[in-house]
Amino acid sequence: MPKHALPVTREDDFAQWYQHVITEADLAEESGVRGCMVIRPWGYGIWERIQRLLDDRIKETGHENCYFPLFIPLSNFEKEAEHVDGFAKEMAVVTHHRLVMKDGRLIPDPEAKLEEPLIVRPTSETVIGNAFSRWIQSWRDLPVMINQWANVVRWEMRTRMFLRTSEFLWQEGHTAHSTEEEARLETLRMLEVYRSFAEECVAMPVIAGEKPENERFPGADATWSIEAMMQDGKALQAGTSHFLGQTFAKAQNIRYQNSEGEFDHAWTTSWGMSTRMIGGLIMVHGDDDGLRVPPRIAPHQIVIVPLLRGGPEDEQIKRYCNELWYELRKQYAFGEPLRVWLDTKETRPVTKRWGWVKKGAPVILEVGGRDVAGGNVSVIRRDRLHREDGKLDSTVMAKGEFLDAAKAILESAQKRALLGARERMEASISRSITDFDKLVDYFRSGGKHPGWAEVQWARPTGAELDKVVERLKAHKLTFRNVPNDARDADGTCIFTGEPAVERILVARAY
Amino acid sequence: MPKHALPVTREDDFAQWYQHVITEADLAEESGVRGCMVIRPWGYGIWERIQRLLDDRIKETGHENCYFPLFIPLSNFEKEAEHVDGFAKEMAVVTHHRLVMKDGRLIPDPEAKLEEPLIVRPTSETVIGNAFSRWIQSWRDLPVMINQWANVVRWEMRTRMFLRTSEFLWQEGHTAHSTEEEARLETLRMLEVYRSFAEECVAMPVIAGEKPENERFPGADATWSIEAMMQDGKALQAGTSHFLGQTFAKAQNIRYQNSEGEFDHAWTTSWGMSTRMIGGLIMVHGDDDGLRVPPRIAPHQIVIVPLLRGGPEDEQIKRYCNELWYELRKQYAFGEPLRVWLDTKETRPVTKRWGWVKKGAPVILEVGGRDVAGGNVSVIRRDRLHREDGKLDSTVMAKGEFLDAAKAILESAQKRALLGARERMEASISRSITDFDKLVDYFRSGGKHPGWAEVQWARPTGAELDKVVERLKAHKLTFRNVPNDARDADGTCIFTGEPAVERILVARAY
Incomplete structure (x- = not known):
């Protein structure tokens, strides 16, 4: 674990x-x-x-x-x-x-x-x-x-x-x-x-x-x-x-x-x-290690952390990090210059690492004496933080290789973030509930984290709608919206039994 | 006139x-x-x-x-x-x-x-x-x-x-x-x-x-x-x-x-x-024709006004203006892409022209049938709006010539705006006033628009300063600041007669 x-x-x-x-x-x-x-x-x-x-x-x-x-x-x-x-x-x-x-x-x-x-x-x-x-x-x-x-x-x-x-x-x-x-x-x-x-x-x-x-x-x-x-x-x-x-x-x-x-x-x-x-x-x-910010809206997309030890290598490490910063700043992703941050604060490197993990910076580059000697960078990707065995996944890459890959890494992280969330959402919307009791059951049996239900309804108005809203409220449920791209209705309203006219999303909500 | x-x-x-x-x-x-x-x-x-x-x-x-x-x-x-x-x-x-x-x-x-x-x-x-x-x-x-x-x-x-x-x-x-x-x-x-x-x-x-x-x-x-x-x-x-x-x-x-x-x-x-x-x-x-906005802070730096007359040429004029817009948008000034606006509103061209003059857009390009036929644009520069004879200065330029010159026109307008204002300011600061009565005279005799006076003073404090401030206030004058790059003091304080320690600006103020 x-x-x-x-x-x-x-x-x-x-x-x-x-x-x-x-x-x-x-x-x-x-x-x-x-x-x-x-x-x-x-x-x-x-x-x-x-x-x-x-x-x-x-x-x-x-x-x-x-x-x-x-x-x-x-x-x-x-x-x-x-x-x-x-x-x-x-x-x-x-x-x-x-x-x-x-x-x-x-x-x-x-x-x-x-x-x-x-x-x-x-x-x-x-x-x-x-x-x-x-x-x-x-x-x-x-x-x-x-x-x-x-x-x-x-x-x-x-x-x-x-x-x-x-x-x-x-x-x-x-x-x-x-x-x-x-x-x-x-x-x-x-x-x-x-x-x-x-x-x-x-x-x-x-x-x-x-x-x-x-x-x-x-x-x-x-x-x-x-x-x-x-x-x-x-x-x-x-x-x-x-x-x-x-x-x-x-x-x-x-x-x-x-x-x-x-x-x-x-x-x-x-x-x-x-x-x-x-x-x-x-x-x-977010995940259990903190926030993950999609690269397009991340204030810093790549954070460089020099691993200084107070030794004679420090000057070399600083110079190497500075060069890396300049080379990355020249690049573009999503049609904008990369946003790269060189973390020069006087804090322990391990504190910095976990600080940036918790903040959700998309890529963290750690640079120590060994990286400088080998012309490498140690790359932590926030969207794949842990290896299979649960350990932190820090991958050594040749500097040139990372420079060539930076744009693609960020763009793929952005895409994967959307796809992952969409998959989760789609898997958590029930579209087959046809009566009110089953709706209540669905949310009750969903455990801590039930999803949403898209149900057919007759679009009642006024006092009739108020009654339906009250029934939902008793189970802490609310109407969200009638999705623009939902399929046409073809059944009966789960609230009134009348012929349905459209589909509406029901969910617990913030 | x-x-x-x-x-x-x-x-x-x-x-x-x-x-x-x-x-x-x-x-x-x-x-x-x-x-x-x-x-x-x-x-x-x-x-x-x-x-x-x-x-x-x-x-x-x-x-x-x-x-x-x-x-x-x-x-x-x-x-x-x-x-x-x-x-x-x-x-x-x-x-x-x-x-x-x-x-x-x-x-x-x-x-x-x-x-x-x-x-x-x-x-x-x-x-x-x-x-x-x-x-x-x-x-x-x-x-x-x-x-x-x-x-x-x-x-x-x-x-x-x-x-x-x-x-x-x-x-x-x-x-x-x-x-x-x-x-x-x-x-x-x-x-x-x-x-x-x-x-x-x-x-x-x-x-x-x-x-x-x-x-x-x-x-x-x-x-x-x-x-x-x-x-x-x-x-x-x-x-x-x-x-x-x-x-x-x-x-x-x-x-x-x-x-x-x-x-x-x-x-x-x-x-x-x-x-x-x-x-x-x-x-x-600003001037008597309205605002003039320096190009670096102008929301639109160049405004294109098509001179449409409801005739058969209109389509050609629109196409020409669109092309012009695209070609200008590709260019840079002050290290940023040009901000170019194509004014397609349904307003009379002469109303548009004066609207943009009053707003102070740095460059207005008017494009009529004759300009299209000749491959030209009619250029109005807000910083040199009138000719010697007082008439509006609209200069016909070959389109290519204007495209080559656009960046230089904007950058020179920016420079001229600063230089002009600086000249005016420097010419309106008196640095030779050595007693309080002359200071009062200077502002009184300056007519409607007196400038500023940089005078020597002994930097009184507390109640003594309050007295000096009151004396100035009686003439609607205020202290502005002690300029960082003023010359050293070498005379006496015009308020107290003591040896001066520095120079301070006196002016009417907003």
């Missing part, structure tokens, strides 16, 4: 294992501020890679970045009742703009109370809709397609790092169109951007589909999502795209004059992906 | 001109939220360029990006009295975490009052110091060198877009070191990063130097700044770097054990640059 770097394995306790990965990989930590975390350099470095690659895709599809205010006047929320209901329970409210010292303590200055309280944005539909109403007058102004990278705040009672924090980072796209069709196409185009980004960059296989009515964004006509399967079998919603119809346009007075001179309300969309993605990354790609 | 694109010239009314540039160049607009602006795509595109280029330099000097909470518990501020005094008057205070509907209006829910109010960060020394106290135990943990890109809020009574807004975007670097010398070096190194970034990327000449005691960051032992001269002669502080000594380390308990096993407090620094830089860009490089 291999010994592992983390004190708790996934099998032991998945939730505890998750926390250990975050701590041991230096991703984030509690900040001392309720519900807010500090994202540490390795975690933030992953977020920067996600930002860069997703931002490129958002721009390629014709969107421009803007920045809108953090604060939203309370009255803005009153305009869209359904939207408020969805968020009013969890918002930070600014009521004063100054502190004053009283009896040796700082307090909000009663003289500096705001006339109208300000909300710290939980999402920006209302404030951006407000801008759209100024920007849009004529059909010539449409479409408006913008995006912002920002922090948002939703007051959460139970928080969990990356998955549910009071403050989190995200991008939120907002668009306005002259026709329903164009807005619907935009909603689906961005869903596809999320799907391909998750799979190509984060190596995270997902199922893209439409959310049922009860899971829609507050105020939306339709919501689509990508859902990823964590290693404990639970689902994580990793990105959403909303078709908002004309609801927000009516509430915010986003009107345009068409080419015939008539006025109509615009059709809007919004879509977002957040730092939650890093929680998903951990639970899809 | 040339006709200009803006309704108000710099000479007419500099403050109004500034607002017009912001509006006409689509940089930003009022948001409807008190003191907060919406940064529009062209303005945010410039900010993204600033971010990218400055971030590269921050990383090259060994810093890593992190993210810290937006909210700071009120009690954190009580630890550092001087720091609080500096900020307590202008902070947004969160007191509730939920809204409730009452009599048909939303109000902060009295049941959801926070036990301890939270401050929306005006700067993050306290919350980052808190993290440092956890991260730093031993000399091996030092230096810690981090940076964050974030929004901050300082409640401002009088706001002005980009220059002074309640919410603004910035980067704030924070470092901790084991010795005073290393921390002082870091402070100066980052000052130099700011100086070279401002000059090389924003083409904004600056004077780097130390702020006098009265202008220090609250709680700092020393503050350095870069100061840029606007076209109205006023100074704009464009970046600051603070040596914080051990003050914050003591307040936050940032202690480490040195190699001899003894405990000591760390030495810390902080430094920041913000969206204010865009205000500076406008006032350094």
Whole structure:
């Protein structure tokens, strides 16, 4: 049996294992501020890679970045009742703009109370809709397609790092169109951007589909999502795209004059992906030795660790490592220059090795006196860390051979990460359950880590849907989405017995 | 006389001109939220360029990006009295975490009052110091060198877009070191990063130097700044770097054990640059036709405008423009691929032309039927927009000739922008004023747009300095900084008559 770097394995306790990965990989930590975390350099470095690659895709599809205010006047929320209901329970409210010292303590200055309280944005539909109403007058102004990278705040009672924090980072796209069709196409185009980004960059296989009515964004006509399967079998919603119809346009007075001179309300969309993605990354790609970061989003793809011993060889080792660094930096993988890090910290080499293993750097190169003498490097690949016998797999390669292979090693690690996760996901989706009791059994008998079930249903609505949702809830189950590429329905609804109209995913979820 | 694109010239009314540039160049607009602006795509595109280029330099000097909470518990501020005094008057205070509907209006829910109010960060020394106290135990943990890109809020009574807004975007670097010398070096190194970034990327000449005691960051032992001269002669502080000594380390308990096993407090620094830089860009490089963006930070460096007339030539023109776009995108300037934009909007070409002139795109290429027939492009260079006779300077060039020259045109525009601004600045600094009355005269007689004065002084401190500051204030004058590269003092202090010890800049300021 291999010994592992983390004190708790996934099998032991998945939730505890998750926390250990975050701590041991230096991703984030509690900040001392309720519900807010500090994202540490390795975690933030992953977020920067996600930002860069997703931002490129958002721009390629014709969107421009803007920045809108953090604060939203309370009255803005009153305009869209359904939207408020969805968020009013969890918002930070600014009521004063100054502190004053009283009896040796700082307090909000009663003289500096705001006339109208300000909300710290939980999402920006209302404030951006407000801008759209100024920007849009004529059909010539449409479409408006913008995006912002920002922090948002939703007051959460139970928080969990990356998955549910009071403050989190995200991008939120907002668009306005002259026709329903164009807005619907935009909603689906961005869903596809999320799907391909998750799979190509984060190596995270997902199922893209439409959310049922009860899971829609507050105020939306339709919501689509990508859902990823964590290693404990639970689902994580990793990105959403909303078709908002004309609801927000009516509430915010986003009107345009068409080419015939008539006025109509615009059709809007919004879509977002957040730092939650890093929680998903951990639970899809982590193992009992810590995190494994797919090379495309790894802040460092190759880490060079000089094995210094305080002896006379040290200078030679340093020079050799420096040369290696330069030679690797000249190379490309995934169309970008390799990201190579030379670890010169004053820490013991074995501590460094396991530090980088736990952080999940894709390739670790160790260079000692013997490697220098032989013109070699000792290569540790994070995606195949252990040999059959459980020992650490460190392979000596000629330096030139490694230089020739570096790009291929990284590209294959990326591919294998996606394929491995996809295989696991596909093997864990049951598509043959035909009645409710068997559904419950499936999740009950799945042991600790049941997968998902794709079942046929009649798409009930309103109170009837609520009843179904309650039945699922009793077993801690939720609807995820109606997969876009599911087969047509050909049976009966497992909830109502009526003829089914489509297939929907059921799962436990984060 | 040339006709200009803006309704108000710099000479007419500099403050109004500034607002017009912001509006006409689509940089930003009022948001409807008190003191907060919406940064529009062209303005945010410039900010993204600033971010990218400055971030590269921050990383090259060994810093890593992190993210810290937006909210700071009120009690954190009580630890550092001087720091609080500096900020307590202008902070947004969160007191509730939920809204409730009452009599048909939303109000902060009295049941959801926070036990301890939270401050929306005006700067993050306290919350980052808190993290440092956890991260730093031993000399091996030092230096810690981090940076964050974030929004901050300082409640401002009088706001002005980009220059002074309640919410603004910035980067704030924070470092901790084991010795005073290393921390002082870091402070100066980052000052130099700011100086070279401002000059090389924003083409904004600056004077780097130390702020006098009265202008220090609250709680700092020393503050350095870069100061840029606007076209109205006023100074704009464009970046600051603070040596914080051990003050914050003591307040936050940032202690480490040195190699001899003894405990000591760390030495810390902080430094920041913000969206204010865009205000500076406008006032350094704008002219009466709008903004001029130096090519290195221009979101689009070359804009192609097809001159379509709804005739049969249109298809040919479009194809020609597409080819031009592809050929230009393959080229490099400043070590990066050219940023080329093909403007396909359904707007009249003349509207497009002046739109891009006002936005300040460095090069506009217009392509009509005649250009296609002759294999030409019509080139408008934003840095030489008008001919001697005041008419627009649009030069027909063979396409191949332009392709060969594109890189050189952009690189020369960048260079000329810096040189022009530097010449103007140098010509507007008086270095010969030797008594206070003459100083007052200099600024009074300078007309609307006086420059700066570098004068000799004895560096008074405490109450004596306060008196001098008051005397300057009576004439709307302020100390800017003691330039690092000023000549040695060789005369008497113009404020006290004592022997001078150094030279200091005096100016009106934003």
